[in-house]
Amino acid sequence: MKAFRLVRSHFKSTGVVHLNAMLYHSFSTEPQSDPQSSEWRERALPTLIKLTPLLKHLDLINGRLVNLHNKRTVNDEFLLQSMRTFKSLATAFLEYQLQQQLSTTGTPCLCVDKPIYKEPLALNSLKKVCDILDVSAQQRKLVRLAICPQVTQHQIWIGALEEILNQLKYEMSLKDYKYIMPKQIVVNCLKFLDDVVSYDPESTSWMRLAPKKDTNFPPSAKWEDFLEMFNDLISCLKHDEEFFFYVTKLETMKEGLFQIKDVLVDKNIGYKEAKHQQSLVQKKLTKFLGHSSRCLFTLLLYYLYGSIRDIEVDICCWFSDVSGDKCCLCIGKILTGENMLRGEVKKLDRGIRVIKFVYEMAEMKEILEVQGHLWCLGCENRSFVYRGNKFFIHGISL
Structure with missing residues (x-):
């Protein structure tokens, strides 16, 4: 507890809240199709590294900060703001890394005419899922x-x-x-x-x-x-x-x-x-x-x-192949610790299967592939198949 207070005091003294506003504004005003510059990432990465131990076992759920161990809401405005800082800075790395990853899988083209979400999103209604899938009325x-x-x-x-x-x-x-x-x-x-x-x-x-x-x-x-x-x-x-x-x-x-x-x-x-x-x-x-x-x-x-818990994602975007007869939907989560990977893979898998289920019910014509992506500091890049769905683990780095 003493160590936690020291870390917390350090972050308050370094003005993380102000840094969050400055860096997020910088990210949101850059052209969407232009990857983050190496200079930007060099400035943001040290903050991510410092925030990670502070936010261990925590995540944002429906806008609330929740301890994933006991499922309790954490009523701490400083930690909540720190988590928002962490999510917004980490998101700035994702488009660049996603583009790199998908370039090796044969689906390198970002679909600019389909919805792209770069904010935490709860899948809690058919409307939201259909909005993501761009389903007609x-x-x-x-x-x-x-x-x-x-x-x-x-x-x-x-x-x-x-x-x-x-x-x-x-x-x-x-x-x-x-x-x-x-x-x-x-x-x-x-x-x-x-x-x-x-x-x-x-x-x-x-x-x-x-x-x-x-x-x-x-x-x-x-x-x-x-x-x-x-x-x-x-x-x-x-x-x-x-x-x-x-x-x-x-x-x-x-x-x-x-x-x-x-x-x-x-x-x-x-x-x-x-x-x-x-x-x-x-x-x-x-x-x-x-x-x-x-x-x-x-x-x-x-x-x-048999579950009643909504599905949370931090990023959601589309890629398509050159022929245009196949689309790839990527949904992902940004994690504050590698120990969260197993649980988040299961949650994302439920999200993928819900999306596929709705897509099938909508009788869409294009072939749809839904991938799960998870980002975490210190992780090695790797991929695997879980229950028939592709998952990619990304280490956040320069």
Whole structure:
């Protein structure tokens, strides 16, 4: 800790924040097609080297600084600004190194007519993925029509909600007594979901009739009751930075809950009526979750990987071969430590497969290759294939 304070003090005294603004402005005003000069890189590299140990195990996620070991938000403005400095300076090296790397793979031409992203980008909606792929309006309709019926199935909807709540329950189990109220809400939410899907395999549930109106059954529950618990949970956690990710996901899923709030979930309504209400969940979500819906994209991630975490990339650009019948999309991450490589390769692989999935649903004609690129100080340049996708590791150097 003492060493950390000394390093931190050193960086504050050297004016890293001011250097960030100066160098980033220099980078952003240079012509996009002109690689960074060797003089510029010689000035920027020492700052990257100094920042790397300070930012070990940290990364930007949805604009927040997060410790990747415990997934907690780091509320430190100095470290946040230092990370932004690191990302902006490292990005200045990437176009030059990408061009060099791809020149050896037979796809050296940068596609200036396709989107290029040089800022951190979260893949959290179909719209963002389609923007990257430059999908037309008509093809976007094909994507939504193809994906919605698959990812809005009742079991996918329930599974995504359970995944979020179970992760949140685990995180809160590591905290102290002040989370008694939100813990209880999460338990009640999970019990609600369990009641929705639980059944006795030995029973003749398919023969169950709806109860008569004069019986003493309590009023049928609705998804609106679950939505109210979600609102209470968000109110309990919204001011706690450590749970920023989960609050964001709860807000995301509220979009779907609002659309189905009048749907019944009580098992006492009879088998046929219960099945009808389950089908209403899919129909309403399919109809009302739009192309830019983060809720729809969360369901897609859960459908494909059983995961509800968005995919973050630091750079995204296109290259094409001379013949023009094949395009190469490169997505990449800038890392602060070589120990992060394995985890980031897995995350990028999920991003690549999502992009390919949407591209296939859009029925695009060109052949698409999606590559993963990772940059890190001190790494040796190398390439490999992971789950059928090409990955390139780049050392940041002059």
